[in-house]
Amino acid sequence: MSEVKEKYTLEEFVFRNIWEAQEFRIKKNKVLKEKAGIDPISLVNIYQKWKKDRDAERWEYALESYKYYPCFSGNDYDRKDEEYYLYYTCKGGGNCCFKITADILTGPNEILNPIKSKDKGIELSKLKNKDLKDALEVFCSVAYTVGNFCPVMRNPGGGNGSDTCWYKLSNYLNLDEPSDIEDVFCRNMPRKGVNNSQATRSPNDMFKMFHDKPARKEIIKRLMLQDYYKDPDFIELVITQTPIEIWNEGVDKYIDFLNEITKLIVKRGIRIYRQNDLRGIIIDKLAEKLIQKRKSELAAQ
Numbered sequence: 001m002s003e004v005k006e007k008y009t010l011e012e013f014v015f016r017n018i019w020e021a022q023e024f025r026i027k028k029n030k031v032l033k034e035k036a037g038i039d040p041i042s043l044v045n046i047y048q049k050w051k052k053d054r055d056a057e058r059w060e061y062a063l064e065s066y067k068y069y070p071c072f073s074g075n076d077y078d079r080k081d082e083e084y085y086l087y088y089t090c091k092g093g094g095n096c097c098f099k100i101t102a103d104i105l106t107g108p109n110e111i112l113n114p115i116k117s118k119d120k121g122i123e124l125s126k127l128k129n130k131d132l133k134d135a136l137e138v139f140c141s142v143a144y145t146v147g148n149f150c151p152v153m154r155n156p157g158g159g160n161g162s163d164t165c166w167y168k169l170s171n172y173l174n175l176d177e178p179s180d181i182e183d184v185f186c187r188n189m190p191r192k193g194v195n196n197s198q199a200t201r202s203p204n205d206m207f208k209m210f211h212d213k214p215a216r217k218e219i220i221k222r223l224m225l226q227d228y229y230k231d232p233d234f235i236e237l238v239i240t241q242t243p244i245e246i247w248n249e250g251v252d253k254y255i256d257f258l259n260e261i262t263k264l265i266v267k268r269g270i271r272i273y274r275q276n277d278l279r280g281i282i283i284d285k286l287a288e289k290l291i292q293k294r295k296s297e298l299a300a301q
Contacts, residue, residue, distance in 0.1 A: 014269035018047050018144045023029035023059045039141035042126040044108050057102035057149040058084040065146035070275050071222040085152055099196040100209050107163035108143040114247035137298050147269030156203035161242025172206045175216050184208045224271040227264050243268040263287050
């Protein structure tokens with residue numbers, strides 16, 4: 001943990017997003033030369049129009065954060081020169097490497113679209129409901145931070161509620177089938193060799209990136225996803241509805257929902273920074289403190 005602490009404070013690490021990323025800074029676009037006046041909602045829109053062929057979860061600041069996961073800090077998982085992926089080195093004699101991609105756990109479009117659906121021409125950065133606008137701004141300010149990124153064997157994408165962390169945990173964290181990375185992506189393949197093709201991988205295998213066949217509960221801990229559950233056995237998710245279902249219950253419910261997602265992302269960012277070591281802190285209180293500061297900073301812009 002000393003390496004990350006030497007580079008960043010906790011707050012810097014948790015809130016570091018696309019604006020600070022070198023890939024975004026080098027864009028030759030006058031609107032990005034100065035940060036002043038660019039609200040987080042508009043920044044998300046600018047990024048999505050420009051991102052081209054490599055999503056932020058595989059930008060350098062995201063890839064750097066994955067090495068702070070204790071489960072990826074050993075010699076089995078590493079980067080290759082000029083590559084934008086993690087690789088797992090097979091235990092067999094062939095020294096095969098399994099490509100591990102990454103995913104944004106809760107896609108911003110999944111959260112923005114229900115609000116847009118009310119008025120096709122609505123400009124979200126100019127919402128009249130101040131509480132909704134404020135909650136949406138804070139969420140957008142953390143949507144592309146390390147707390148919302150995660151290594152996976154396949155990025156399933158999707159929509160209609162499927163591009164959210166709780167949907168993926170509910171539907172894709174399935175250990176009824178083989179979970180060993182080598183069994184799933186090599187030894188049980190109908191052809192010889194390592195399957196590094198994203199097109200032929202199944203979303204059901206997105207969390208199967210470990211060799212020691214960890215239990216479901218252990219995978220959740222390794223990927224620091226504990227806060228998405230209500231109970232210590234990680235059975236009941238904090239959120240179970242789709243964004244559109246919550247939107248249909250009313251604006252106030254949606255504001256609460258936005259605040260909940262923001263807090264979950266920030267808490268996971270704290271866990272990554274501290275490498276799952278929460279001794280000496282109360283994570284809920286720390287997350288709330290950081291979020292309140294972020295709200296004040298956004299209000300002052």
